Amino acid sequence: MKLGVIGSGNIGKGVGSWAAKVGYDVTFSGKNEAGSKSAAQAAGHGAKAANVRGAVEAADLVLLAVPYGAVKEVLTDIRPMLRGKTVIDATNALSADFSSLTLGFTTSAAEEIAKLVPDAHVVKAFNTVFAQVYASQNPKIQGKAISVFVAGDNKEATEQVQDLVTKMGFDAVNAGPLKSARYIEPLAMLNISLGYGQGLGTGMGFTLLR
Ligand SMILES: NC(=O)c1ccc[n+]([C@@H]2O[C@H](COP(=O)([O-])OP(=O)(O)OC[C@H]3O[C@@H](n4cnc5c(N)ncnc54)[C@H](OP(=O)(O)O)[C@@H]3O)[C@@H](O)[C@H]2O)c1
Numbered sequence: 001m002k003l004g005v006i007g008s009g010n011i012g013k014g015v016g017s018w019a020a021k022v023g024y025d026v027t028f029s030g031k032n033e034a035g036s037k038s039a040a041q042a043a044g045h046g047a048k049a050a051n052v053r054g055a056v057e058a059a060d061l062v063l064l065a066v067p068y069g070a071v072k073e074v075l076t077d078i079r080p081m082l083r084g085k086t087v088i089d090a091t092n093a094l095s096a097d098f099s100s101l102t103l104g105f106t107t108s109a110a111e112e113i114a115k116l117v118p119d120a121h122v123v124k125a126f127n128t129v130f131a132q133v134y135a136s137q138n139p140k141i142q143g144k145a146i147s148v149f150v151a152g153d154n155k156e157a158t159e160q161v162q163d164l165v166t167k168m169g170f171d172a173v174n175a176g177p178l179k180s181a182r183y184i185e186p187l188a189m190l191n192i193s194l195g196y197g198q199g200l201g202t203g204m205g206f207t208l209l210r
Pocket of ligand 1 (some may be wrong): 006007008009010011012029030031032035052065066067068070073074090091092093094126127128129130131132188
C-alpha cells in the first residue's frame with residue numbers, strides 16, 4: 001500500500017515513519033524538499049521524498065499533515081489527482097495562539113476539506129494524538145493502546161485508514177460518518193488543553209474503554 005505524505009513536519013514525519021516501519025511504501029513531501037528528504041532518510045524502510053504532486057501521483061492513501069491554513073493552497077493544486085483516492089485528514093483548525101478551534105458545531109476541518117476535494121474520499125484520523133506519541137512509535141500507555149478515532153463517508157476508505165491505525169498498534173475506533181469530525185476535532189482541542197494548558201504533557205492520549 002502506497003502512502004503519500006503532504007507536510008513532512010511533526011505529524012507527517014511521525015505517522016509516515018511509523019507507516020513505513022509497518023510495511024507501507026511511503027513518500028514524503030512538503031513545501032521545501034530538504035525537509036521531505038530528511039524525513040525520508042530518518043524514516044528508512046525504503047521511504048522516499050518527492051514534491052507534492054509526485055507523492056500524491058503514485059499514492060493509494062494521502063496523509064494531509066499541513067497547518068489547516070495551508071490546506072486550500074495545497075489541495076487546489078492537486079485536486080484532479082485526488083480523484084478516487086483516500087485522503088487522511090490529520091489537521092486541526094486552530095487559532096493562531098493554539099487556544100481554540102476556528103470551526104465547529106455546524107462543520108469541521110474535515111468536512112471543509114471534503115468540499116475542496118469532492119472526488120476524493122476524506123477520512124478524519126490521527127488528529128487527537130500528539131506528534132510526540134507518533135515520534136515515540138509506542139501506541140500504548142500503561143499497557144493500554146491509545147484510541148485513534150476514524151471517521152469517513154466511504155466504507156472502503158475508512159477501512160483502509162483503520163487498517164493503518166491498527167497496524168501501528170493503536171486502538172482504531174470507527175467514529176462513523178465524516179460529520180463526526182465535528183466532535184473529534186474538539187477532542188483534539190481538549191488534548192492540547194490538557195497537555196499544554198493543564199501541564200499533563202504530550203505523552204498522553206485518550207483510550208475508549210468498551
Ligand atoms: N503537532 C501535533 O501534536 C499535532 C497533533 C495532531 C494534529 N496536528 C495537526 O497536524 C497538522 C500538522 O501539524 P504539525 O505539528 O506537523 O505542523 P508542522 O510541524 O509545522 O509541519 C507542517 C508541515 O506542512 C508543510 N507545509 C506548510 N505549507 C505547505 C504547503 N503549502 N505545501 C506543502 N507543505 C506545506 C510544512 O512544510 P515546510 O516545513 O517546508 O514549511 C511542514 O512540513 C496541523 O493541522 C496540526 O493541527 C498536530
